[in-house]
Structures are given as structure tokens and as C-alpha cells.
Amino acid sequence: MFEPVILIAIATAFVLCVALSPLFIPMLHRMKFGQSIRDEGPKSHQKKSGTPTMGGIVVLISIVLTVFIVIAFVPQLELDYRIWLLLLVTVAFGLVGFLDDFIKVVMKRNLGLNSKQKLLAQLVVAAIFYFVLRQYEFSTSVHIPATSLSIDIGWLYLLLVAVMLVGASNAVNLTDGLDGLLAGTSAIAFGAFTVLAWAAGFTEVAIFSAAVVGAVLGFLVFNAHPAKVFMGDTGSLALGGAIAAIAILIEMEILLVLIGAVFVIETLSVIIQVTSYKLTKKRVFKMSPLHHHYELVGWSEWKVVIVFWVAGLIFAVLGVYIGVLDL
Template sequence: MISDVRACLTSYLAGFISNSCPPIPLFIPFLRRLKFGQSIREEGPKSHQKKSGTPTMGGIVIVLSIIATTLFISFKFLSFSQEIMLLLLVTVGFGLVGFLDDFIKVVLKRNLGLTSKQKLAGQLVIAVLFYTGLIQMDFSTEIHIPATNVSFDLGWLYLPLVIVMLVGASNAVNLTDGLDGLLAGTGAIAFGAFAVLAWYAGFIDVSIFSAAIVGSVLGFLVYNAHPAKVFMGDTGSLALGGAIAAIAIMTKTEILLILIGGVFVIETLSVIIQVISFKTRGKRVFKMSPLHHHYELSGWSEWRVVVTFWFVGMIFAVLGIYLEVWL
């Protein structure tokens, strides 16, 4: 039965991913008419000032595309499982938090958007709801060490882990969304790796969900690559961050998220290092954080930075698959 489903889905998904392209061309003029233009921070790289006014909140289309594709494939080939429901809960929930943040900044013209406490509160509520759904499924709270036969049960400590993963990943992915095509490209690579791992482990519905995200962000990348015609905003970055953490939890590859999402981890560490160094020593380690801005200010072109980060993300993805599948 599973082999038949896999055969059908393989041919379908191959065509879907290669042809997926959200209706961005129709959406960009709509955003322009609503004057949903991106405001560029003055403390950012000076070269970014010319991007001011570029339509943002394109993440709305990404989220809608993920929902539509996932539901269509689920109902056509499988069924609407609890796993899919929880994955959509996290993606839509975090996307909604990002949308509120974007709306306040772009439409209400309040540059700070949601306060950090408001954003964290929304993320915590979604994380707890996600964990509650897992418990109702009798989901295992064991953690597996990649490339070993070692595993251990966290018990009630699995809740803090879920919260840290969802909140941490969403914010890490959000930090990475700073250059044209950077997050869309690294995101497609990371989700592609999880699609492979989920497929290999027999989590067909999770693999479908991951593949749907790959198709959505690749379609978005066509219009987000340098020079970007549209930005995804927090609506897209928070949704993608929550989704990748939820997928790692669902596939029991929690630790591998650190490796496969290595680019997001490095970007976050660069910010943490910069803040700690400046507060304790009064000196900056990087010319600007997150790390992609450091390379920009070092004379790299934006496209060179993005392609290099894509390449690094690909290495992390391959290593993650290698550890889980071949070792």
C-alpha cells in the first residue's frame, strides 16, 4: 500500500516542485496599491536604502500556497492526518504572529511592530498547543542521537524542548531573512533535506508537507532573488521557522535540526556573539550582524553572499541526510 502511494506521489511531487510558482505576479501589484512597502533601517547597510518601498508581506502567498498544496495532496492521495493538522497549526500560527508584526510596521507605520513580549507570547501559545496535540497522539518524548543507537526519554522536559525549538527556530530563520533570496534559497534546501528524511523514515504526510514548502519557497524565490521584487516579511520567515522545527520534531530528528539548519544557527550565533562582545568589551566582532551583513560590508556583492550561504546550507543538508540515512 505504502509503496503504491509512494510511486504516485513521487511522480506528482516531481512535477509540482518543478512547476510550483505562487501567484506572486498578481500579488505584487496588489501590495503596491496597498502601499505595503518595506521600510529599511537606517543602521543597516547603506546599499539597502534603495530597497525601500519594495512590497513586503509576500509570506502571505507562501503560507497560502503551503496550505492549498498540502490539503490537495493529502485529500487526493492520503488523508488529513493529525500530523498534517499540527504542522499547519504551527505554520499558520507563526505566520499569523508574523503578519501582525508586519501589519503594525508596514500599515500602521510603527517601525518596531509587535513588542518582543507580545511576539514571544504568541509563539509560546502556539508551541503549547502543538505540544498538547502531540501528547494526545501519544507522541514519543524520546530523543535520538544521530549516527548512534543511543536515545533517552525526556519525559515532561520534552515540553521545554518543543518551546525552545519552535521559538528558537522561528527567530533564527527570521534573522536570516536579510538579503534578496537568502532565506528562500537556504529554506528550500533545508526543507528539501527534511522531505528526504521524512520519506526515508516512512513519514509520508510529513514528507508531503515539506515538499509543499520547497515548492512554495522556490516559486517565491523567482521573484525574491536579487534584485527582489517582493519580500516575504515576518509573515513568511516566522512561518517557515516554526514549520522547520515542527517537522524536525515530527520526524524525531530534533538534534539534526541544528545541523540541517546550520546556516540559521550560525546567523543567530553571530548576533549573540556581537551583542555579548559589545556589552562586555565595548568592541564588535563583526562589522555588522547577522553574519551576512558582515560579508556585505567586507566588500562582497549581495549575490555572492547569498550563493555562498546557499552552498554552505547544501553542505549542512547533505551531512544531515548522510548521518541519518547512511550511518
């Protein structure tokens, strides 16, 4: 009954993003919102300096507008608390990313918000998210995929929510390092959660997830190599928070690790690199996150992106298979 609505949500967000991006990109140019490239990054990236960033604004606008448009025109749907929570997390994390980008680009502080400021803001959003959930008597049980086992972790669910939202937002942020890499991998991951949310009966959540798929695919039109615009922390932090929130709201928390395995692996590569250097003064990878390692061993940027997309697709398909079997 609702299958066409999912396709309409994807198409609407795609068209909005494709239509709005040509308006925003010149504006970002005029405002000199160009990306600064770190000196310690791959030398091949220096030519990208000045490319407009903060393109995540267009992605967020496309997602929000699509959700309101689709739900407004389908009588059976409603703006329930899950949709409001998804919008809260996505927009709030996007605002944190916007501040980070603004400080980097406009105030010329290349590292943006410091880690404590960013973490505090993310934790505040996570706490609000959790306490709203509890007002609706949301279950604190965590299902173990591929089993019939669920464990009620009680108040520790607050800790899980915080770890998921903060961890996912930062993991997705780390993946945003090559043209089209994050747009493609996030489209795949959100596509998987669209299927799972739909199959589990969370129609409104599925529509939100589908809107994200359409928006990031629309953004990919301008972000594919050579990128005309970058997503920036505005987009990457918002997408990371959104995907974790979806996993929580459809009660498939653990599957986030599998479906978002590319993001997890990218994060682990950074942790391994930093830990190894601190303990032994030796580096495991030529550079972290992992996508930069493959660049430095001679892979073209496009080859790295395609391989990571394929890996993301394999993990997503496996995640959907396990998730559907559990229903």
C-alpha cells in the same frame, strides 16, 4: 510507490506560487505595503525601500493548498494529526509574522510587535503543539544521531518543543535579510527533511515538506536579486516554525541543528555581537547577522547569497547522510 507524489507536491506548490505572486505583488504595491529599511542597515539596502513585503502570504497559501490538493487526490494518504499540527504551527506563526509586518508597514512602527508579545504568541502555539502530541502518546525520547542512544526526557520535552519552535522561527527570521537568501536556504533545508521524512516512513510529513520546497522555489522567482517582493515576517516566522515542527514529528530533533546550521550560525553571530558590545563595547563583526558582515567587507549581495546556499547544501547533505544511516 509514493515517489511521484513528492515531485507532484513540489511542482504544484511551485506553480501555485508562481501563478499567484504576479497577482499579489501589484496588490501589495497598491496597498503601500512597502518595506521600510532601517537606517543602521547597510547603505546599499536603502534603494530597496518601498519594495513590497508580506509576500510570505503567497508562500503560505501555496503550501496549504498543495497539501490539501495532493492528499485529497491520493487515496492512500490522509490528513493525520501530524499534518494538522504542521498546518497549525505554520499558519499560526505566519499570523504572528503578519501582525508584526502589519504594524511595521501600515502602522509605521518599524520594530513591529515587541519581543514580549511575539514570544508569548510563539509560546502559546508551542504549548498547544506539545499538548496535542501528548494526546497521541507521542514519544518524549530524543535520539542522539549516529548512535543507538535515545534519552527519554519526560516533561522536559515541553521545554525542548518550545525552544525548538521559538528558536527556529526567530533564527530563520534573522536569515531573511538579502534577496533570495532565505528562499534558497529554506528550500535546501526543507528538501533535506523531505528526504528524511520519506525515508523514515512519514509520507504525509514528507509531502508537506515537499510543498514548502516548491512554494519557496516559486517565491524565489520573484525574490532573487533584485527582489520584486520580500517574504517578511509573515513567511520567515512560519517557515522557521514549520521546519522545527517537522524535525519533532519525524523524531529527528537534534538533526535540525545540523540541517539548519546556516540559521544557527546567523543567530549565533547576533548573540556574539550583542554580548561582546555589552561587555567590552567592541563589535566582533562589522554588522550582524553574519550576512551583513560579509556585505560590509566588500562581497556583493549575490556572492553572499550563493556562498550561504552552498554552505546550507553541505550541512543538509551531511544531515541527510547521518539521518539515513540511523534508520
